[in-house]
Amino acid sequence: MKSMKIFYMAVATIVLLSAHNNIYAQLQSKINFAFGVVTTDILGDNPAKKPMVATNTSQDAVTGGSFKYTQPGLRLKTTYIIEEMPNLRFQGNIDYLFFGGKERVVINSKIVHYLTHDINIASLGFGAEYVWADLDFANAKLYSGINILLSSFHNIGAEIYEDYLELPQFSQTKKLPSKDAALRLGGTVKLIGVEGRLRQNFFVNTGVSIGSLNLIGRDDARGELLTPLALLETGESMVNILQVYISLQYNM
Secondary structure (H helix, E strand, O other): OHHHHHHHHHHHHHHHHHHHOHHHHHHHEEEEEEEEEEEEEEOOOOHHHOOOOOOOOOOOOOOOOOOOOOEOEEEEEEEEEEOOOOOEEEEEEEEEEEEEEEEEEEOOOOEEEEEEEEEEEEEEEEEEEEEEEEOOOOOOEEEEEEEEEEEEEEEEEEEEEEEEOOOHHHOEEEEEOOOOOEEEEEEEEEEEEEEEEEEOOEEEEEEEEEEEEEEEOOOOOOOOOOOOOOOOOOOOOOOEEEEEEEEEEEEO
């Protein structure tokens, strides 16, 4: 898909640039590596949080994304600390999020529909962090920061499983026509991060961020960013998020 090709090209470019400057960077800075989990919650009244099957018949009823609960993901992060300015850090991260929604709709006493909706999100992030407090125990630090995100929305799929309770031979799965993959530019603000030593060079790094997945690149013709169908949709609204992460960090 075109959006995934662009995303992979961006990742490859960053890797090449990092390799080119690797020796120079090591002479002047320290590098930390971290890997862990990140969870994402959609904020506000975005259609992505609403049910796929409309719960009312009013004119503003929509086909939602069914992502009302916390969505899981993985994060790989690298932090560069310049020795002359130890409180100012530059960081890059790669996130891979797994959005999934499920619903059960009872049609009658003999037929039940099971609906699923899935989207994978690969994000490439760049940003800066500032340490504003050094605590007296476990080499702990408190920091905040900002991050720019280039995100690819792909592996989009939705389906309905019709379960005939008394006639299982008629049960079947129907795939819904999925939306095209998409590429969006967004950003987050790290409200607070906490870094503390576990043992020797190993640290735990955790924090909370808020932001948006689609500050730039919204496409009204495609409809909402995180819903399966464009039915009754007239545009793409902002998808604001809350993220919580925890990772194991190794300090070089």
